Amino acid sequence: MTGKFPEMTLKAIGIVRNKFREPSSERLKLEEIISEIEIDPSLTEALDGLEDFSHIIVLYWMHRATSKRSSLKVHPMGRKDVPLQGLFAVRTPNRPNRIGKTTVKLLERQGNILRVQGLDALDGSPVLDIKPYLPGYDSADNARVPTWITS
């Protein structure tokens, strides 16, 4: 890694499997989305103990984001009624590094397969990391958000 803003190479540790093969503008209910994460079998043992957590954090690669250079400002979720926001102020997949981060419910682990609820990743998304969800560390009390989030 050299230079002020270095590059690094990552390798997927797993792949998302679900029935969502194409990006959709439809707003889905996250709790209705069940996915399987297939972890690289050489890493199966690294999942031991994960089943003691009810929730996990999935970092994945949003491989279907448009490949053109991301715009620095976007309308959140395509909502033209909301003023343009910097891309780091929204969760758009079109980011310089297309890492998605979702907190999901871990329903089951069987060997190298995790069954999870609430993962908004498309089928085939490479998974970069799995972390246990730690209340307090991963959550923030009394977090303030702008009004466009809830309107």
Place this chain on the structure above:
Amino acid sequence: MTGKFPEMTLKAIGIVRNKFREPSSERLKLEEIISEIEIDPSLTEALDGLEDFSHIIVLYWMHRATSKRSSLKVHPMGRKDVPLQGLFAVRTPNRPNRIGKTTVKLLERQGNILRVQGLDALDGSPVLDIKPYLPGYDSADNARVPTWITS
């Protein structure tokens, strides 16, 4: 991206600046750690609107993690009193992809500089992404954790 578990190249969007230059076994109080994140000046505009959120999620590269292949199982935080856990069940930096994920308080934004509280990244850590913290989406109610977390 080819192969079942593909590789991808990322480029840092920023760098962490604080007074912590070396890994330490000391347990620091996160809320006492103030850091500055210097964002690539070409991305300054992408921060607009972030200041409307009280908390943000920082994804960064744990560049000082040991470079040898990570062990699949570890004692959490070096605690020998806790049985070995799979690395995906703990937050050890020695992971296949060394992405750190911390929810921090955004104290101030000035141009391309973010001043944050509670970031457990070392000085010089490359930053991969900044996301707004969304209560409900990023938090989980009634999350269950194993007893070794709280003991």
